[in-house]
Each structure stands twice: as C-alpha cells, then as structure tokens.
Amino acid sequence: MRAPSVGRTSVGRWCLGHLQLLPVVLLLGGAVLDYHTSPHVSAEAFYTAAPMTAAALLSLRATVLAGIGACAADIALLTHFGFVDNSGGVSELAAVATVSALAIGVNRLMYYSNVRLQAARRIALAVQRAVLPQLPASIGPLQIAVRYRAAVKDAQIGGDLYSAQDTPYGVRCLVGDVRGKGMDAVKVVDVAMGVFREAAEEEPTLVGIAARLERALVRERARRKGPERTEGFVTGVLVEIPHRGDELRLVNRGHPAPLLLHAGQVRSAEPSEPALPLGLAELGAERDRTDTVPFPSGATLLLYTDGLNEARNHAGDFYDPASGLTGRDFPGPDVLLDTLLTGVSRHTGGRITDDLALLAVSRGRGRTGERDPVNR
Template sequence: MGVQVKGSTASRVTAIRSLRQVIALKRPSWRMWEEDRPFSPALLTPLLVIVLASVAALFTPHLEFYRLLGAAPALAAAMFSVAGTLGIGLLTLIAGFVISAADHTLERTPGIFTLITVAAVTLAAAYASQVRQHRERTLAEVRSVAETAQRVLLRPVPHHLGHIDVEVLYQAAAAQARIGGDFYEAQQTSHGVRLIIGDVRGKGLPAVEAASVVLSSFRVFVEDAPHLPDLAHRLETSISRYGEDVASDDALERFVTVLLVEIPAGEPIARLVNCGHPPPLLLHGGEVCEVEPSAPSPPLNMAALLGEQHYQVDTIPFGTGDSLLLYTDGVSETRDGIGTFYPLAQRVRRWALASPRQLLDHLHQDLRAYVHGTRDDDLAALVAHRVTPCDLESAELGGLRPLRSTGPDIG
C-alpha cells in the first residue's frame, strides 16, 4: 500500500519557521530581567560585612579586623552588577580610610597595604561580576529558547476533547531542560480522539529533532489516515526519510517507540497500535490492568531493518469512567536505591479512582520519592478518561474481555 508523505517535509519546514519566529519574538531583554530581579535580604550581606568589620576594627584595633573589608566587594560580585560591585568597593575603601585615619595608621605600611588590597579585590570582583552577568544572560536566553521550543513541539494538550478528558505529565532528564526525546499529542478527529506517546532512543538535541519529525508527521496525517496501521506506516516513512535526508549513521539507527490510541465517540472501545512501547494501563472500576499487545509491531525506523511493516491493532473495552494511562519507560524504569524498577501498576492501583489530574500528581510525587539520586531519563505520562456515555454502551463491560485483533494490517 503506497502512502504519500510529501506533507512530512512541509510540516517540518513549517515547524522550524514557526520556532524561529517565536524565538525572535520571545528573546528576553537582559535589562528588563535585571530590573525585575526581586529583592533578597542576601543583597545586604556586603554592607553588613563593611559595618561589622568597621565596628570591630574601631573597638579592637589590636586585632586588625579591618583586613576583612576585602570580603565585601568579593561578596558583591556574586549578586550585584558591575556598577553595584564598584559601588560596594568604593564604600569599602572609604571605610578603610576612616579606620586607618582613626587608628593613625594611614601613613603606615599596614594601612596603605590594606587600601591597595581592597582596591585590587574590587577590580577583580567587578570583572567577576561581568563574567557572571554574561553567563546568567546566556542561561536566560537558553531557557527562553527551550521553553519556546517546548511550546512549539509539545503544545499544550486540550483538557477536553469531545468525550475524553486528557491530562499530561512531562519532565526532561536534564535539570535545566524543558524538552527531551519523549513526546505526546492528542487530537480530535473524525475517527474519534487519537493519541500518541513516544520515546526516541537516545538523548540530547538529536533525540529532540527525531521527536519533532514524528510529532509534526502525526499532526499532518492524524486526520487523513483512515486507520491506525496506516497512520503508523506514514510515521515510519517520515522518520525513515528523515534519516536518509540527514545522511547520518546515528540518525539511521535512531528508532522510536510509539503507542497510538484511537477512542471512537460512538463505541465503548479503544483501539491501540503498540510499536515497541511500554504497554498502557487500563483503569476500570478501581482495577488496573496492563494492556499487552496481542502481537508485536516494530518501532518506528526499524521496519526496514526487521524486514516487516506489520502493525497489529488491538481493541479493548473502554466505557464511561474508564481511563487509559500511557507512559514512557522513564516512568516504568525508574529505580530505587537498590536498583528495583518502579512498580507502576501496583502504585497506580491506589489512585485508580482519582481524577486524571490527581492521578498524575500522585504519580509524579511518588516517582520523586522513589527515585534514588538524579534522574537520567526523560519521562512522560498521559491519561485519557472517558466522561461521556456513547450510543452503544449497553454491553456488559464489568471486566476486561480478551483482547481481539481488529481492522486492517499493513504488511
């Protein structure tokens, strides 16, 4: 079955142009950032050092507390601008001059040496302040770009899509990052609500780029694809062509696990195509069931390597009040201090009757308490909850029926 994928290239070009335009508009003003910096009591520390050292030096001249005055401009470099640091240094010199004059040491070597030392420390502190400001400005710009990229690539998902409520949880592995190789999307189509969650093998910017290719292709084809296997095939073709265009061995070997879900409005069911992704959890009547695929489907960008493009559709009962928890391996493969994987199904059972937002909030807090040390993987989770009864929901859905394969396969 041939599939036209011309739209995939156009979607990538459009996404890149939009990203550049938004970045240009959202680039932060450094002057504004400085003006908006909130006041902190720590800003008074250099002045406190000047006052305490001066008082101690005047009352106990034999202990030579005036030698501590150089700490004031050094501290100022960590929190003030260059002008502010020089101002603190000037106040320090004045205090040193007054102390030397009071002790009658102004013309002696110790007093002169102290003033020279304070002046040298002030100049060094001013330079350090300039370097710090440059790094803070660079970090602020990088954060702004990352946040903008996240809004372009991982757009906010509507909380209500027809008969389905949707909530998401996302956290990048890097402490200062906003995006990573995990991704998700949910859209209302004529076929029902269609969802995707995926994970790119690897980390860093190459993983983000591969995720953007899959997401942009999903947004282009999600409405036109008549069924999930066809949609999976189009995504496979897009990521394969991306690897060929980049002409990189790493890009050619970078595979993507995805889970595609379709929830029609008129039937109490959900259809799933699992391409090497962790199985979702079905929450029904307070019970939690892991939905394993009835037959394996290859991850994206591996169909050619495996010599097959067979995408299996599984249908599960999904009635009013049921929820599907989709997640990446950053959730299920979180380890504790002894290396034990996070028992996701067991933990989620405690929150099976919670609302989607509450469920993800509980999950996030529990993961943070469970993990040992620093996270080394991105994580994403999405909950789809059916809230509106469908026309055919008169069938018995008291328990999970065996999964059955439906719909056409592409192979």
C-alpha cells in the same frame, strides 16, 4: 509509611537565602578578627572575599555596597592601628579596592551570561511548544489532559511528543520519546507529529499509521551524517479509541506500556509481542501487531514517557506509577496527572533528569453506545 521528604527545590531556596547573607558575615567577621587580634594580623582575605561572594550571589547594587563596605572596614581598622599611611596599609587597601572593582565586573559578566542562557532556553522551549499541539479538554465522551516537563540544561531540550485528535476512525493518540536531545530531537518531533496528524486522518488502521511514521523517520535519519545517523528513532504508543464500543486498540513500538485505571484497579497494557522503536524496523522481521483491550465507561488510559517510570530517588529506586494510583478514584484526568507529578517529585526530591510527557484519556461514565463492528 515513609514520611514525605523535603523537596530539593525547597532546600535549595533555603540554602540560597542564607548564602546571600555570606558577604555581610565575611565583612563583620573580618572586622571583628582584625580588631581583636595583633596589629600585624590582617583580615584582608575576608575583605576581598565579601565583594566576590556578593558578585556571585547578589545584584549589582549589593556587589557595589559590599565593595564599599570592604574598603570602609579596611580603612577604619588601618586607621585604628595607625597603618593607613604606611606602605603596607596602602598596599592592602589597594588590593581590597582592586578586588572590589573586579567583583563588579564579574557580577555584570554573570548577569549577561545568565540573560543569554535564559533567552536561549525560552526560545528552545517555545519551539517545542509550537511543535506540540494544544489538546482539547474533551472529545465527545472522552476527557483529555496532558502534562509536559522538560529537563532543561544549558538550553538543551528533549524529544518527548504527544498528540490526540478526532478522526473518522475514532480518537487517535500518540505518545513517544525521541532518542537524542536538543534541536535535532525537536526536528524529529516535528517530522513525527506532521506525519501522525496526516496519517491519523487517512489510514484505516494503526498499523498503517506506524508504517508511515516508520518511513518518514528512516528518511529523516538518512539525511544525517556521522554518529547522528544512529539517532532519530522513536519509542511510541499509538492508540485508537473507536467512537462506539468499550474497547481501544494499541500498537506499541518499544515504549513503556500504558496503564489502564478502572474501579480502583491499575492494569498494565503490555504488548502481546515486543517490537522495535519506530525508525528501526529494518533491524527486525517482526510485523506490527494491534492489541485490543477493554476500555469501559469510567476507565482512564494513562500514556507516559520513561521520564516517569525511570525517575530515581536518592537510593537509586525507580518510581512505580501504579503503586500510587491503585485503590484511588480520580474525578478526571487532570487530577490524575497532577497527582502523578506530585508523587514523582516527592520520590526524586524535586530532581528532573529526563523529559516527562503524560497523556490521560478518561471515558465518562454513561452509555458507551454500540460496539464498533470493525476489528482492525
């Protein structure tokens, strides 16, 4: 068994903690070098590097103290060697003081830039959270859990989406992944979520829901200009779990196949026929096909986006979610999803390079009721 690797996040924190000591090391090293070498050998480079390093790594107060320390050390050594009053000594001290002042300015610029960036990230993620629903913990005998992890970079957010709602036809779910990033992707998420919420209540079949999503996404893409017209399609899985019976129905539009967990076994619910993503049906003549698979009492359905199965480790190997779930029994969907997130984080060393959405639905152990007589 491979020993668990140290997470990149933990390593990064360890390195940052030690790097924060670098200004002190530069000051002490410069002073020692200046004191124990020839009077004509200057450690000016160390004295100027200390406040600049503090500006990048530490607070304003620490940067000011590093600048004061650099000037004080330079004055002390110049006085020791009798150079404090000559032109060379004054020039050196002026350079150290000037760089120290610049370091304070750099520290403030970096601080305000980081504040703006963090605000933009919070706003962007808040927008996406407003679009994605807060799912109930249970609907009838079904337990539901969801997890979302964004690969945030420079306030760019992705387009993973999920939903689950109770309808006259059963509990219907959607998990999808929009092609593209940023606010354009969020717009597509907004369109898809709005159409799904309405269609799930009105359409008697999953094929009907897929058709309405298709039309809406084609209209949305037609409003774009230039290269962006090629984006906006969505890979997705539509699920229907009838109120009665022990089966569920799936329509898969170019998305990773869901996993079915039951009695320690993990089975991939592959579509009977491949299909193009939502928004691209015009490129093919295939019609949507609904697949029916068993969903007995005690089973769990796992829906996920490709941020899970395409997560790579340092060797470039993809993460296999089924391998870590086989032979295990989970008390509920929350535990299952937390286990998955821990596993993929360990596999990648803590790197998140793509958005990740997970939705798990478990049927409680008990009576399943009569089988739903309608086969859509």
